[in-house]
Amino acid sequence: MKKTIRIGTRDSELALWQANTVKSKLENLGYTTQLVPVKSEGDLVLDKPLYEMGITGIFTKTLDVAMITGTVDIAVHSMKDVPTQLPNGIVQTAVLERASSEDILVTKSKVYFESPCTIATGSLRRQAQWLHRYPNHKVVDLRGNVNTRLQKLKDNDWQGAIFAKAGLQRINLLPADFIDLNWMLPAPAQGAMVVVALEEDEFCKEATSKLNDYNSEICTYMEREFLRTLEGGCTAPIGAFAEIIDDEIYFKGCLFSIDGKTKIDIEKKVLTSQYKGFGKECAKFILQNGGSELMISIKNEMK
Numbered sequence: 001m002k003k004t005i006r007i008g009t010r011d012s013e014l015a016l017w018q019a020n021t022v023k024s025k026l027e028n029l030g031y032t033t034q035l036v037p038v039k040s041e042g043d044l045v046l047d048k049p050l051y052e053m054g055i056t057g058i059f060t061k062t063l064d065v066a067m068i069t070g071t072v073d074i075a076v077h078s079m080k081d082v083p084t085q086l087p088n089g090i091v092q093t094a095v096l097e098r099a100s101s102e103d104i105l106v107t108k109s110k111v112y113f114e115s116p117c118t119i120a121t122g123s124l125r126r127q128a129q130w131l132h133r134y135p136n137h138k139v140v141d142l143r144g145n146v147n148t149r150l151q152k153l154k155d156n157d158w159q160g161a162i163f164a165k166a167g168l169q170r171i172n173l174l175p176a177d178f179i180d181l182n183w184m185l186p187a188p189a190q191g192a193m194v195v196v197a198l199e200e201d202e203f204c205k206e207a208t209s210k211l212n213d214y215n216s217e218i219c220t221y222m223e224r225e226f227l228r229t230l231e232g233g234c235t236a237p238i239g240a241f242a243e244i245i246d247d248e249i250y251f252k253g254c255l256f257s258i259d260g261k262t263k264i265d266i267e268k269k270v271l272t273s274q275y276k277g278f279g280k281e282c283a284k285f286i287l288q289n290g291g292s293e294l295m296i297s298i299k300n301e302m303k
């Protein structure tokens with residue numbers, strides 16, 4: 001039987017680029033595919049049975065529902081937007097080879113970091129790390145897809161805005177004027193794309209698993225295990241990055257207070273063959289060293 005694999009994607013330019021990448025990789029392997037762009041509705045209201053399946057992520061919800069109700073077969077996501085707990089019946093089938101994981105500052109002219117600056121980002125993680133490093137700066141909120149955010153930077157008198165390098169590179173919008181923030185820890189799984197499918201769909205699981213890059217899979221596994229152990233279902237300023245060098249994985253993870261004043265971090269390595277459980281172990285270290293108290297105060301602040 002020859003089945004057309006219907007690839008669900010959000011309809012932003014970045015999401016379409018990512019889904020098209022998966023589409024051409026599958027077609028190169030001889031599969032027939034079809035792109036199904038789905039309008040993403042952050043506020044999609046779920047009826048009770050769907051809610052009970054554990055559908056949570058604001059970016060991924062619409063596609064989870066499309067897969068469960070049979071409108072699409074697989075979905076492609078920026079892995080950092082995917083909740084660490086997938087809904088019941090949906091499984092991760094491939095992590096594509098990871099692109100740049102770094103955050104960058106897009107600027108408009110030379111920035112004098114020692115003077116008070118205004119920097120835009122909608123991410124708690126970026127805000128906290130920025131204020132930790134530059135306590136005399138101001139951080140303002142910035143939301144929307146990548147294109148909208150670049151436009152808002154042009155329209156406002158901010159000195160810069162923070163982006164994931166991979167997102168801008170993918171849609172050819174990386175400007176000449178940017179600064180690598182190599183001191184900032186990225187979001188867990190930043191720069192990686194993930195494919196998900198229904199657990200029961202053996203055909204799509206087998207087809208898409210051919211796109212998996214093992215090193216990217218285990219690094220993102222570790223970062224997300226760290227996140228899952230720390231967060232307990234709440235968003236917090238958490239960064240993590242794992243990298244394989246020879247036969248070892250080098251892991252860095254951090255938890256900040258929202259104002260950036262408190263920082264708890266860890267840097268540790270492990271043999272690649274022992275990667276399972278290591279992200280959790282690193283998170284436990286953070287929790288035992290002030291992280292538990294910090295997570296409680298972040299939860300109270302976010303109410």
Ligand SMILES: NCc1[nH]cc(CCC(=O)O)c1CC(=O)O
Binds near residue numbers: 081167193
């Ligand atoms: N939060 C939105 C989002 N989700 C994935 C990316 C970029 C691609 C990636 O990190 O994989 C972005 C844009 C950004 O953070 O600037």
